[in-house]
Amino acid sequence: MSTAKGARARARIEVTAAIKDEARRQLAEDGAAKLSLRAVARELGMVSSALYRYFPSRDDLLTALIIDAYDSLGADAEAAHAKVADAEPIRRWTTVCEAVREWALGHPHEYALIYGSPVPGYVAPATTVPAASRVGLLLIGIVRGAHQGAGVALPPLPAELGPEARRLADDLAPDLPPAVVTALVAAWAQLYGLVGFELFGQFNRVVEDREPFFRHAVAQLGHGVGLVFPQDTGTGGRGSRAGS
Amino acid sequence: MSTAKGARARARIEVTAAIKDEARRQLAEDGAAKLSLRAVARELGMVSSALYRYFPSRDDLLTALIIDAYDSLGADAEAAHAKVADAEPIRRWTTVCEAVREWALGHPHEYALIYGSPVPGYVAPATTVPAASRVGLLLIGIVRGAHQGAGVALPPLPAELGPEARRLADDLAPDLPPAVVTALVAAWAQLYGLVGFELFGQFNRVVEDREPFFRHAVAQLGHGVGLVFPQDTGTGGRGSRAGS
DNA sequence: TCCAAAGCAAGAGCAGTGATCTCGTAATGG
DNA sequence: CCATTACGAGATCACTGCTCTTGCTTTGGA
Incomplete structure (x- = not known):
């Protein structure tokens, strides 16, 4: 009372x-x-x-669970990142990626809920956006930190992508070069491709030892957005792509 | 009679x-x-x-639809590839990737069926494997062709990934270097990450002009598996070896 | 040619689902 | 103190996947 x-x-x-x-x-x-x-x-x-x-309906209950799932994933990723906040950007990058993977492996159905096939007829309300953005913002922050001082050169973008790349940069990180932001968005999607394939069984009987595979793949992803290993910095470029 | x-x-x-x-x-x-x-x-x-x-059950009907979907996607990808079978490997690679994307955009629910969240309790029978492998085999073939003569050097793999990389190469393409096969499997998963994010709405209000974005992303994916442009048109060579 | 066996569609029925509505009760707050 | 409001129970509706029984029709061997 x-x-x-x-x-x-x-x-x-x-x-x-x-x-x-x-x-x-x-x-x-x-x-x-x-x-x-x-x-x-x-x-x-x-x-x-x-x-x-x-x-009011089953879908509304699902929406609540979706938001909670995004927040749970975001919190895990942020916590993992906080533990290595002072490390090299590439280390922070892979740490966040691995946190995403681990959360997904630990909450497969919740992962499917937020990154799997959408329920037909169901459209995620705008309420989910902040929670859904947390991991993305984390990744943007890491890349921003890495490009703060010495920017690492990325290959030039094709002309047809120029406008979209500028739009992306304006929306997400106006202080970063459009080529970096574009690569970042692609890497963001690709990260979830790796996680999803493992979680949804596409790697069954294909990839056995998944942890080192994932670690290496996300490290490559990091290189794609301009992050480098400290010992790699010898020539100022990343260690080599198409090799010569 | x-x-x-x-x-x-x-x-x-x-x-x-x-x-x-x-x-x-x-x-x-x-x-x-x-x-x-x-x-x-x-x-x-x-x-x-x-x-x-x-x-015999709803799930069996779904299985039949799943196999059909895999085959439809595989057929589209193979047809698209056949049209550029004589082109440079990187061109064939991006063509197949774009065919996958286009099929997905044209058959969103079937795509969700095969690459979205699995139905709980439902396990895809081994019958689906051949149909599900068609796109992957296509990609392997392209990379194999590209590495036939001059192998393109990829960055060395970390030691912890060695055994898994060798196993992957043995299973999928014994004639290719383990580093290439590993990158290929990762690129394969990442391709579906890009397609899935677009299809499932994760790119809404983020990426607007998706076709050039996708084209560029899968071209980068192709570079990651060692494919290179013969010589870059227009904006001048990719700056990969430039790197400065 | 005949006839048992097998294939097949129909219908009733079971247990379960999301959703809606009504109705009596209990807490709330002016 | 009492009208308003929130709430839970129960009945009900239109569905779902699935099973079982009952006849009819096609089939293939004797």
């Missing part, structure tokens, strides 16, 4: 949290497709219709 | 095809999650239970 907001309001957020917890539990067990409002309600000792007082 | 197999067998394959066609139609409209056996049967003027004579 003495609580300012009243028992009702408190019960509401408690029940809301309980619903999300149970839904997340079922999600981790059977995946999003088998998430059942009735099963959640049953497990919580309520009747299915009562759930609609908290989430 | 003339029909050796009898009317019954013929009717069976006809009905089977009709079911798959209608299922594919519904797939393209509402996505895999909303594919309903009853709706397919209704549309075909039969009763739902009759469908089980042709596909």
Whole structure:
């Protein structure tokens, strides 16, 4: 009674949290497709219709879980990055990439929820954008730090890509060269290609020892955005591509 | 009389095809999650239970659609490649990549079926492997052709990746250097990262002019596996060896 | 030619789903 | 103190995948 907001309001957020917890539990067990409002309600000792007082539809419950998943991934990535915040940019880059992979391996169904096939007819509301951006912002920050002083030259962009590259740079990191921002966006997508292929079974019976494979692949990705290993800096370029 | 197999067998394959066609139609409209056996049967003027004579379960119908999708994608990619079979390897590489993207944009739900989140509890039977491998084999062939004569040097692999790289090379292309095969597998996954991000909406409000962006990204991917432009047109050579 | 065996569609039925509506009860706050 | 509001229960609707039984039709061997 003495609580300012009243028992009702408190019960509401408690029940809301309980619903999300149970839904997340079922999600981790059977995946999003088998998430059942009735099963959640049953497990919580309520009747299915009562759930609609908290989430207007199954899709709204999914949206809540999506935001939580993005935030969980973002928090993990940020925490991993914080531990190596003073290291070389390439080290920070690979650390964040590996954190993404580890979170994905630990939360496969939640990963599928946010980076897998979208539910047909479902469009992610704008509410998800901030949470969804956290990893991307982290990567941008790393690359920005690396290019702060000595910029590493990237191959020139084809002319047809010029306008789009400038638009990307304007939107995401006006202080970085368009070629770098373009490479960064591509690397961002490619990172999730690597993670997704491993998680969704495309690497089964193909790649066995996945950790070093992933580590090397994301290091190459880092090179593609201009990050270099400290010992690699000999010639000022990255160690060689098409080799001569 | 003339029909050796009898009317019954013929009717069976006809009905089977009709079911798959209608299922594919519904797939393209509402996505895999909303594919309903009853709706397919209704549309075909039969009763739902009759469908089980042709596909023992909904998942088996999905499996059939998955194999068809892999084959459709593979056929498109192979056809696109055949048109430039005599061109430079890098040109063939980007052509195949663009064919993959175009097929995906044209068949978003089928793409989601084969490269999106797997259906929980559903494991793709080994039957899908040959169809699923077609694009990969195409890419391997292109890289093999490019390395036939003059091998292009890639950066050395880290020691920890050595065994896995050798295993990959043994399994996929024993005639290619392990570093190349490793880069190829990574590029393969990364290609689908690019396509998936565009298709699943991750590029919305980020990348606007996606075709040149994609073209450039897969060209870079090609460089990563050792393919080079004969001589760069227009804006002058890629600055790779320049690097300064 | 005949007839048992097999293939097949229909229909009823089961257990489950998301969603909606009504109705009595309990907390809330002016 | 009492009208308003929030809430949970229950019934109900239109669906879903799937199973089983019941007849009809085609098939292929004797």
